[in-house]
Amino acid sequence: MASIPLALEYKRYVLYLCRCSGLVGIxxxxxxxxxxxxxxxxxxxxxxxxxxxSCPSCNDSVPQTDAxxxxxxxxxxxxxxxxxxxxxxxxxxxxxxxxxxxxxxDTSSGKTDASPTKEGTGESTALTPKTSKRLSLxxxxxxxxxxxxxxxxxxxxxxxxxxxxxxxxxxxxLDFKEKPHPFQDRYxxxxxxxxxxxxxxxxxxxxxxxxxxxxxxxxxxxxxDTSKYKKDPEVQRVVKQVxxxxxxxxxxxxxxxxxxxxxxxxxxxxTIQQKLLDPSHQPSHVKDLWPHPLPLISRKTIRCxxxxxxxxxxxxxxxxxxxxxxxxxxQVVPRIRLINVPKLTLGEPSLVPVSxxxxxxxxxxxxxxxxxxxxxxxxxxxxxxxxxxxxxLKSLDDTSDLLDDSSQSVSLGADQxxxxxxxxxxxxxxxxxxxxxxxxxxxxxxxxxxxSYEPLIEADRDPGxxxxxxxxxxxxxxxxx
Amino acid sequence: MSARVTRTVSSPAGRSLASSRVRGNLVPQDxxxxxxxxxxxxxxxxxxxxxxxxxxxxxxxxxxxYGEILNVWDDKYINREELYLILCRFLHKVFLEYLxxxxxxxxxVIIESIVSPLNFRNTLAxxxxxxxxxxxxxxxxxxSACLFSLGSSTALLIDIGLKETSIVPVFExxxxxxxxxxxTTSTSSLHSSLQLLLHEHCQVKNIAxxxxxPLSDNKDLELTSSTLSNIIMQTCFVxxxxxxxxxxxxxCFPINAQFSLIISGLVRCHVADILFEGCDGDVSLxxxxxxxxxxCPIDCRSQLCENIVVVxxxxxLPGLNYRLLEEIRLLCGNSRYQCLDALKFKFHELHSHPNxxxxxxxxxxxxxxxxxxxxxxxxxxxxxxxxxxxxxxSCNSQNWGSLQQxxxxxxxxxxxxxxxxxxxxxxxx
Numbered sequence: 001m002a003s004i005p006l007a008l009e010y011k012r013y014v015l016y017l018c019r020c021s022g023l024v025g026i027x028x029x030x031x032x033x034x035x036x037x038x039x040x041x042x043x044x045x046x047x048x049x050x051x052x053x054s055c056p057s058c059n060d061s062v063p064q065t066d067a068x069x070x071x072x073x074x075x076x077x078x079x080x081x082x083x084x085x086x087x088x089x090x091x092x093x094x095x096x097x098x099x100x101x102x103x104x105x106d107t108s109s110g111k112t113d114a115s116p117t118k119e120g121t122g123e124s125t126a127l128t129p130k131t132s133k134r135l136s137l138x139x140x141x142x143x144x145x146x147x148x149x150x151x152x153x154x155x156x157x158x159x160x161x162x163x164x165x166x167x168x169x170x171x172x173x174l175d176f177k178e179k180p181h182p183f184q185d186r187y188x189x190x191x192x193x194x195x196x197x198x199x200x201x202x203x204x205x206x207x208x209x210x211x212x213x214x215x216x217x218x219x220x221x222x223x224x225d226t227s228k229y230k231k232d233p234e235v236q237r238v239v240k241q242v243x244x245x246x247x248x249x250x251x252x253x254x255x256x257x258x259x260x261x262x263x264x265x266x267x268x269x270x271t272i273q274q275k276l277l278d279p280s281h282q283p284s285h286v287k288d289l290w291p292h293p294l295p296l297i298s299r300k301t302i303r304c305x306x307x308x309x310x311x312x313x314x315x316x317x318x319x320x321x322x323x324x325x326x327x328x329x330x331q332v333v334p335r336i337r338l339i340n341v342p343k344l345t346l347g348e349p350s351l352v353p354v355s356x357x358x359x360x361x362x363x364x365x366x367x368x369x370x371x372x373x374x375x376x377x378x379x380x381x382x383x384x385x386x387x388x389x390x391x392x393l394k395s396l397d398d399t400s401d402l403l404d405d406s407s408q409s410v411s412l413g414a415d416q417x418x419x420x421x422x423x424x425x426x427x428x429x430x431x432x433x434x435x436x437x438x439x440x441x442x443x444x445x446x447x448x449x450x451x452s453y454e455p456l457i458e459a460d461r462d463p464g465x466x467x468x469x470x471x472x473x474x475x476x477x478x479x480x481x
Numbered sequence: 482m483s484a485r486v487t488r489t490v491s492s493p494a495g496r497s498l499a500s501s502r503v504r505g506n507l508v509p510q511d512x513x514x515x516x517x518x519x520x521x522x523x524x525x526x527x528x529x530x531x532x533x534x535x536x537x538x539x540x541x542x543x544x545x546x547y548g549e550i551l552n553v554w555d556d557k558y559i560n561r562e563e564l565y566l567i568l569c570r571f572l573h574k575v576f577l578e579y580l581x582x583x584x585x586x587x588x589x590v591i592i593e594s595i596v597s598p599l600n601f602r603n604t605l606a607x608x609x610x611x612x613x614x615x616x617x618x619x620x621x622x623x624x625s626a627c628l629f630s631l632g633s634s635t636a637l638l639i640d641i642g643l644k645e646t647s648i649v650p651v652f653e654x655x656x657x658x659x660x661x662x663x664x665t666t667s668t669s670s671l672h673s674s675l676q677l678l679l680h681e682h683c684q685v686k687n688i689a690x691x692x693x694x695p696l697s698d699n700k701d702l703e704l705t706s707s708t709l710s711n712i713i714m715q716t717c718f719v720x721x722x723x724x725x726x727x728x729x730x731x732x733c734f735p736i737n738a739q740f741s742l743i744i745s746g747l748v749r750c751h752v753a754d755i756l757f758e759g760c761d762g763d764v765s766l767x768x769x770x771x772x773x774x775x776x777c778p779i780d781c782r783s784q785l786c787e788n789i790v791v792v793x794x795x796x797x798l799p800g801l802n803y804r805l806l807e808e809i810r811l812l813c814g815n816s817r818y819q820c821l822d823a824l825k826f827k828f829h830e831l832h833s834h835p836n837x838x839x840x841x842x843x844x845x846x847x848x849x850x851x852x853x854x855x856x857x858x859x860x861x862x863x864x865x866x867x868x869x870x871x872x873x874x875s876c877n878s879q880n881w882g883s884l885q886q887x888x889x890x891x892x893x894x895x896x897x898x899x900x901x902x903x904x905x906x907x908x909x910x
Contacts, residue, residue, distance in 0.1 A: 022566070042569060045614075047583050071528075071535060072581045183832040187532040190632050191845050198852045220625040223852060224634040224654030242632050249787050249827035252802035259718050259799065260750070263730045269715045272707070276523065280533030282834050284714075298581045 013338045016329075017446075017471035018043065021374075026336075029329035030311045032304040033455060036465045038329055044311060045303045052299035054318035057086040061318045062296060073293035076173040080155040081277060081289040087153040089173060096146030153291050165287050176291050181280045186245050193242040197223060200235055329470075334358050334366060334393070334451055336472055339421075339429060344436045344443050344479035349385055352432040352445065352476050353421055358393040362454050366391050371446040371471055381473070384445035385433025387419035394425050436479035446473045514619075514847035515580065518592040518626075518840045519605075521554050521643040522668075522794065525840040526575050529590065529847030533833070534840050536579050542571040560600050568608040576613065584609070588617040588857060590847040592626050592839050594640075595656070596647070596663065606870045610860045619857035620870070621843050624649045624656050627792055629842030630833060637785040639770065640839075641756075641793035643668045646766060648773045652781045660776035662769040668795045670760035671752065672709045675717075678748045679704070686733070686741050693743070702740060710794075712744065713752065719800035720750040722807045753798060757808050767808035771818050786824040796835035802828045 015023040018040035028041045050064035055074035062074070078087045150169035153162045153176065162176070163169070170176060181187065201222065229235035268286050275282040283289055299314035313325040339353040358364040367390035371381070421429040436443035453468045455461050518525040519540055527534035540553045544567065551558070553571050558564045576584045589609060593602060602620070609615045624638050628651055638649045648662040683696045696702070716732045729746035736742055759765035764772070770789075774782055791802060806826055813822040833841045847853055858870070 042566065046573065046577060048577060048581055053581065067581070071531075181532040184532055186832055187841070187845070190630070191530065191848055193632065194629065194845055194852070195849050198849045202851060218855070220621065220846070220856060221654030221656070223846070224625065224628050224651075226634055227653050245632070249789070249829045252806050252828045254721055254723075254803050255718060255800040260724060260727050260729045264716055264732045266715055266732060266734050271711050272714055276537040279525070279527075279535070279537045279834075279837060282836075295579075296581065298577075300577060 013341075013475050013477075014336050015473050015475075016040075016333075017377075017473060023473060026329055026333060029333065030302065030304075031327050031329045031332045032307065032309060032311060033327055033457075034309050035304060035306045036453070036462065036468065037304075037306065038333065038468070038470055039304060039311070043305055045305050047301045047303065048298045049301045049314055051316050052314050052318060053296050054298075055294060056297050057294055059318055061316075067296055070293070072296045074296055075293070077294040078153055078176060078291035079294045080158060080160050081274060081292055082160045082286075083155065083158045084277065085155055085157040086294055087291055088156050089151055090154050091149045091151045092169065094148050094150055096148075160289075162291060165289050167290070178293060179281065179290060189242060189245040193238060194223065196238050197226070197235070200229065200232075331359055332453060332468070333470055334364065334449060336449065336474070338474060338476070341477045342434070344434060344476060346436050346439055346479050349433045349435050350476075350479075352434050352474065353429055354432050354474065355427060355429045356391075356393070356449075357427045358395070360454075361395050362452075363395055364393045365452040365467075366393060367450045369448040369450060369469075371448055371473075377446065377473075380441065380444055381446045382437045382443045383435045384447055385435070386447050387416070387430050387432070389416050391416065391420075391428060391430070393428060432474075434476050436476075439479060443476045443479050444473055445476060446471060448472075512587055514588045514590045514850075514853060515576070515582065515584065516590045516592070516840060516843045516847050517575065518837070518843070519553060520794075521552075523836070524553075524571075524575070525837045526579060527840065527844065528580070529844045531844060532841060534837050534844075537837065538575075538579065540571070542567060542574060544570065554601075559598055564600065564604045565608055565612075568605055569612045572608055572613060584613040584615050587615065588619065588847075588850075588853060589615050590619045590621055590843050590853060590857075592623055592843050593620050594623050594642075594647070595649070595661070602870050603868070606858070606863060607868055610863050614860065617854060617857040617859055619847075619853050621846065622656070623839050624651050625654075626839040626842040626846070627790060628654070629846050630838050631790065631829060631842070633788060635781075635784050636788040636790045636829070637770070637774070639766070639789065639791045639793075639796075641667055641766075641791065641795045643794070646769070646793075648769055650773060650777050650781070650785050652777075652785065657777055657781070660773050662764075662773040662776075664759070664766070664769045665763040666756055666760050666765055666769075668710075668793075670755050671713060671795060672706060674755035674760070675709055675713060675748070675752045676704060678752055679712075679742070679744070682745045682748050684743045686743055688735075688739060688741055696742070699740075702736070704736070708736060712742075713795075713798070716744055717749050717752050717798070719753040719756075719798050719804045721800060721803055722811075753801070753804070756801075757804065765808075767805060767812055770805070771809060771812050771821060774821060775818070782821070783824055786821075787827045788829060789826060790829045790831070790838075792831070792835045792838040794836045 012025055014026075016026055016029055016038075018024055018029065018038065020040060020043045022040050022042050024040040030039045030041075030044055031037075032039060052061070053064055053067045053072070054061045055077050057077040058074065060074070062070075079085065080087050148171065150171060151173055152167075152169045155161070167176075201218070205218070226235065226239050229239070270284055270286055270289065274289070275284065277292055278290065281288070281290070299318075300312075301310060301314070302312035303310055310325050311327045312323060315322050315324055335357040337355045337357070339355050342350055342352045344350045356366060358366075368386045368388075370384070370386060371377070419431050421431055423429070432445065432447075434443050434445045448469050448471050450467055450469045452466060454466075514529040516525075516527055516529050516534070518534075522540065523537050524540045525534040525537050527536070541550050542553065543550050551567055553564075553567055555567075558567060572584075576582060591605065606618060606620075609618050623640065627638055627640075628634065628636055634654045635652050636650075638647075638651060640647050640649070644665065644667055646664050646667045648664075650657045650660045680697045684693050685696050685699050685702060686693050712734055716734060729749050731746055732744045732749065734742045734744050756766050759768070774785065777785060789802075789805075791805070795801075806828070809821075809826055812818050831838055863870070
């Protein structure tokens, strides 16, 4: 689940074939050191780490129970209802009320109305409440002891403010909480009604089951159908009660004439995307918008599907970008890269230079096999020329630069030097070949990389498993006739 | 049903698990259900016991590593194996990115259309049970879900979806299957009608230099479906028949930084006419409604007519219900529909937004734990059925158990039809 920029994902040259026949980049591959298997993001089980739920804006860690009560939204960060950017917090300092507390906010907000536009440019980076606090009044008024702070929210991206939609400044950020659902009471009445009905139904069916052996399955319609309780006055009372809260059908209302005569200003209406940001209200006018609490994010723990061992465990501290446990393929699997996009000629073997980097501290032996691929893969792959024999990649040593190159470089067999373009400790560039067979699609070659594996921890050592295999598919680009 | 809640503590590796991890069938009492309504355009997702969904997001997912954005209902994949991966990725996004919950700790309520494709249902169930190992999944039919949110047991439901509109009469909780009408006159026909009208009657204004030229001249200006639905929702309304030929004022609709569209009043009030005329040779909304009524038993008709409910994304078009009533009244003058003339037609005023009415009903019933557990399918049942979902969920685990006793190995894997038959005969016993 590494967060790689999308641009990187779009054009991939080297892809690894997972056991689940998914093609992934190496950063999405995990390595389970207990099963000795490589697993992609589709064949691991991902779980929410309850200790690592935090707000992306203020970086506050929120306990899971608190987060659940707040519907996984931050209590004091808000997002812009127009463009979903996190809103910056501003405050104005009010002088102590001289008796008329009602008129005080009006005057001061009038005074500072011009300031947001002036401040806006200088404060584009201020997103969190802690950093964006800014004083808008003269220092003399700040010193007065009884002064109060009034907060309002401001979008640094589209310049939407809570003042724009006539939300008065609040004393605390918590006061911007969500409006309740417009039909909440009716919803609760229906909820308790169906709970009661279900109870009645179960009690009556238990009575029935004493007489008749074997219960018949009940469809959902049995919960809706109240006619069977016609003789039960208690149920009828509940039904009547809910029917009074439940809606009654009416004749539809004719549209007012204003629809036909009055002009429409599109900029005062919300788009569908803006509406759906607030599912319970779905305001259709810009003036009804309300700041939404910012959704929280969570770090995830990743487990092996086979043995349930943890492959990736994030740090509890949300400010640290590191992992407590991390078993990923990059630590074990040789990194394969295309040196440059080769010039391919249709029907002729063309050189494909491939660099192989060893990530491990032991000498790694690498050999290559033809891909024993399925029919589906054979259709997209073109024939490949693959280096024969095995190559030994010596470990990358910090002191290698100081020593003589010849003693450190790759040890080669008799005919193998033909395949090697260049070599250095921990890295080798080999000549692969591709014979493009079709002009309409990109030429792709596939081969299996067999590499030696020595676990670092003694307990993981398994004499049966000394080498691992991973199929690799390289996209060599277009070919020309 | 609480007897079914069992606790499994030991893991395959033999380690004791942290208390936060829940395995097996454990469904804690207080957690509620996850309610999902996967629509063709938007997916409504949330937790039971709440009056509105937490998020309404597009039913799309980014497929790494190719960078394609795919709709989960994509025609290309609906009958193929790849759908499993698409759904897994999509549900991963829903559970772990939006809802931030571990799905294996919750029961799941899925709202499904009664005509949803078999492969989609099966694959969805497979993804939930195998990939996410959820303990219980309940497939709640869309009409029942709508009625739960209304609190009444009889209604004539009109669900205007993206690709089709279905009209389902429900009487005392029972969907009258024979009277269900489907028509392709739906939101997508609104889109195509709008595109046609815009090219005929509308002009494009260049914001920079103020040039105005017809839209048909501007070939490279492409109107995406989200732009079209924004135009419909923001500027259009349904004209009532008695208003005559009055033309509402034109509206300037900005498309991008360079151009804005001048939508003529004619387009604004006539775009929805397609719903009442029928599109692509299929019948219109009012005709399919009265046809459905004709198919209903004669004793039910009057009650159904007084409980018409219009749901779906396009149901929020202003003036839709009024025009529908006018059109039905016109049709009743026709000799074929004369028997309906004496009926009163009444429309329910929804107390939720029409795009999540079904979700709200499912959220109510999802909070009634015993009702959902009784009607849901468990992971073990699904395995027993050889990974094929039965046609309905109105069956409890006891029936699956009896099925197993009758024929543990006899269920053929290659013939899903036969499985259903066996299941059906299991119910009748």
